[in-house]
Amino acid sequence: MVSETSFVTQVREKREMLYRLSVSLVRSDADAQDAVQQALEKAWQHRDRVEEGAFVPYLTRIVINECKTQLRRKRRTIPSENLEALGGVSEQPDLALRDALDRLPEKLRTPLVLHYMEGMPLADVSRVLRLPESTVRSRVHRARQALRKAWQEGGENG
Amino acid sequence: MTQRDQHLTPERLRRAYGDAPASFNQGVEDTLLRLTTREEQPKMKKKLSVALAIALIVTMLCTVAYAVTVLTTAQRFGAYYGEDAQTRLSAGQQMQVEQSHTVGDVTYTLQDVVWSEGILYGTIVAAPKAGANVVLLPEDFEQTGPFGYDPYNSGVGEAEVPADAKSFRQVAEERGAALVMPRAIPEGYGGTGGDVGIFFEPHLDGTVVYSFEVWGDPEKSWQKEDPETGKFTQFGGIDQADAYTLDIYLSAAPVGEDGLPNYDARIAENWEVTVTAKPEATKAE
Numbered sequence: 001m002v003s004e005t006s007f008v009t010q011v012r013e014k015r016e017m018l019y020r021l022s023v024s025l026v027r028s029d030a031d032a033q034d035a036v037q038q039a040l041e042k043a044w045q046h047r048d049r050v051e052e053g054a055f056v057p058y059l060t061r062i063v064i065n066e067c068k069t070q071l072r073r074k075r076r077t078i079p080s081e082n083l084e085a086l087g088g089v090s091e092q093p094d095l096a097l098r099d100a101l102d103r104l105p106e107k108l109r110t111p112l113v114l115h116y117m118e119g120m121p122l123a124d125v126s127r128v129l130r131l132p133e134s135t136v137r138s139r140v141h142r143a144r145q146a147l148r149k150a151w152q153e154g155g156e157n158g
Numbered sequence: 159m160t161q162r163d164q165h166l167t168p169e170r171l172r173r174a175y176g177d178a179p180a181s182f183n184q185g186v187e188d189t190l191l192r193l194t195t196r197e198e199q200p201k202m203k204k205k206l207s208v209a210l211a212i213a214l215i216v217t218m219l220c221t222v223a224y225a226v227t228v229l230t231t232a233q234r235f236g237a238y239y240g241e242d243a244q245t246r247l248s249a250g251q252q253m254q255v256e257q258s259h260t261v262g263d264v265t266y267t268l269q270d271v272v273w274s275e276g277i278l279y280g281t282i283v284a285a286p287k288a289g290a291n292v293v294l295l296p297e298d299f300e301q302t303g304p305f306g307y308d309p310y311n312s313g314v315g316e317a318e319v320p321a322d323a324k325s326f327r328q329v330a331e332e333r334g335a336a337l338v339m340p341r342a343i344p345e346g347y348g349g350t351g352g353d354v355g356i357f358f359e360p361h362l363d364g365t366v367v368y369s370f371e372v373w374g375d376p377e378k379s380w381q382k383e384d385p386e387t388g389k390f391t392q393f394g395g396i397d398q399a400d401a402y403t404l405d406i407y408l409s410a411a412p413v414g415e416d417g418l419p420n421y422d423a424r425i426a427e428n429w430e431v432t433v434t435a436k437p438e439a440t441k442a443e
Binding site: 004008011012015016018019020023024029032033036037040041044049050051054058061065068069094097098101105106107112113116117118119126127130132133144147148151 | 166168170171172173174175177178179181182183185186189190193194238239297298300302303304341343353355356357376417421426
């Protein structure tokens with residue numbers, strides 16, 4: 001069971017991670033905000049059935065589900081170049097690198113975001129994505145290779 | 159190694175998305191405030207008719223009977239995505255299925271597949287193998303969670319949990335059964351990659367029901383929105399055919415006393431299953 005205090009503390013600790021994860025999936029700050037808020041509502045309702053140590057993977061899974069639901073309901077892609085125009089981004093994101101990340105297939109990008117970028121243990125990523133650990137490890141490796149290639153190509157072209 | 163290559167550190171990648179904007183942080187804080195200060199509403203128990211209540215009790219007592227009526231794929235996606243999805247899938251190409259495959263102590267039955275607008279949708283029911291004394295604990299669910307209820311509230315499971323609901327672990331102990339964690343996920347289509355979505359939930363009859371959507375070739379998939387009407391259309395990357403072959407990853411992992419699956423002892427197989435169009439199925443597109 002996750003106490004009210006622990007719920008609030010853990011959400012605040014992981015807020016930036018949840019932002020990066022959700023915006024990497026829905027590519028819009030407004031949709032990311034909606035998805036995370038919906039996920040918090042669901043996680044709150046069921047916090048008494050989640051074990052303390054499993055809360056972050058649990059919440060992460062719900063955030064991913066909410067992001068995918070939003071994408072399917074409202075399939076739209078906002079090129080990252082337009083994000084600033086929407087007034088959504090505050091601290092000077094690296095748009096070239098973000099563009100390279102956006103070009104990765106989702107099945108490679110999300111394991112990369114969770115494990116390599118956010119430091120989530122492989123076992124937790126495996127649980128969140130419902131994939132074997134070996135598959136997660138392999139996808140993170142492939143994602144890094146693909147990202148390096150895409151970024152270098154971006155550098156050569158830009 | 160180029161200069162760009164040297165900078166691909168986790169910190170560098172995090173900066174690709176920048177910091178969360180103030181509006182995002184404020185939204186989270188507002189949600190936390192709302193959640194922690196609102197009064198908990200007593201959960202409304204659904205009114206059950208006498209007949210339904212009897213049926214429910216009989217189902218719970220029959221620990222070896224798993225022949226529950228499962229909603230169709232169209233109904234399940236309708237509950238998940240909305241009425242439009244149910245209408246669309248009901249008009250799609252319906253396939254003949256009802257094929258089963260057993261992995262370890264779990265029998266998986268592909269009960270219903272629909273092709274619609276380039277996407278394959280389907281439903282798989284996981285049940286204990288006949289004669290196996292196991293209780294299925296779905297992934298993401300806790301052994302201390304209520305047996306047969308859906309805390310993720312996908313819209314198709316029983317979300318209202320009575321106060322006296324037993325946990326998965328309690329049910330297993332009462333039956334002297336082992337907890338087993340099933341998994342059923344299609345591996346894309348035709349080796350082209352592409353998006354695969356699933357949702358699943360446990361039921362009071364001991365089954366775990368999975369629904370999936372497989373988009374197929376991402377190069378052929380598209381989505382667009384009419385800027386004037388806001389109407390959204392989409393198409394997946396699977397061409398319509400008389401038969402489709404799905405590659406579904408199935409597994410059964412024993413669950414330890416700590417409630418965690420032992421993946422080292424997991425039994426897993428890829429189930430290649432071909433479904434053919436029902437004779438009466440009309441071309442949907």
